[in-house]
Amino acid sequence: MKLSQLALGAALAFGFVAGAAAQTVMKINISTAQTSHQGVGIDVFAREVEKRTNGRYKIQTFYNASLGSERESIEAVQLGTQELTLTSTGPVPNFVPETKILDVPFLFRDKAHARAVLDGPIGAELLTKFDAKGFKALAWAENGFRHMTNSKRSVNTPDDLKGLKMRTMENPVHVAAYKGFGIVTTPMAFAEVFTALQQGTVDGQENPLSVIIASKFDQVQKHLSLTGHVYSPCLFLMNKAAFDKLSPADKQAFLEAAKEGTKANRAKVDEDDAKGVADLRAKGMTVVETVDKSKFVAALAPVNAEFEKQFGKANLDKIRNYK
């Protein structure tokens, strides 16, 4: 072999090794479809990480709970067997109990209020609570205001909820609140919900319009009521050790990519909220657009008294009155 050939071989071999070493591949997943508000969020996140690190980090995206349910994925991120996940905060209190306060029904007036709280000092402080549990919480994102669907009847007043068997998230605050409405609660991972609705294991479920649309629940549910009973945040979560290994500039890149992902994700929630009702009616659902919220709030008075004891009225008021 000529010297020049040897040099070329060495350069190729070195180039290959250096190239392989220079790109770190990480995984992120969601429980909903790629077309969903969450899918848009992680697709933008992946693109922005690659762009901002000049391709040194590649983010592989997985949809439809193909890597596991939200609870399983949070666990995997905590253990470090998976680097990243975008999840609703539904199962998060099992890991970081401080987030539970956000699940209190009728806490937020509207999306602008919720986003302001999460993007402000209250949200920032909550994000720091993840560090001690093995996570780096990169940013809040959004699932949206949750609404009730079922196969039995139109829900106009809280009385209409009595006796309905509904799937809930694996979240203690939700379960307590929905029991307060007289709902028969069945906590279940999201991936099982479509089949449970189809087979009639449960009568209904509750989720934001974005999730109802992306998951085609109109195929297995007749009635939708815009109860907006609870706001559902999402979170970009990363394994803490994986984050700590990044250079300062790359840390910044991941944080900014998550912010960009959130922007796209919230824009899609807004689009779904604007078009969702017409879309779901066209697919055959009966939609109650306006309910008397004060009646739903009143029905939860005993449960709310419990929540005020548990979380402290001052803490709840701090969120309620945040401007």
Ligand code: EAX
């Ligand atoms: O994150 O479990 C749920 O109902 C969630 O809202 C859904 O998985 C989207």
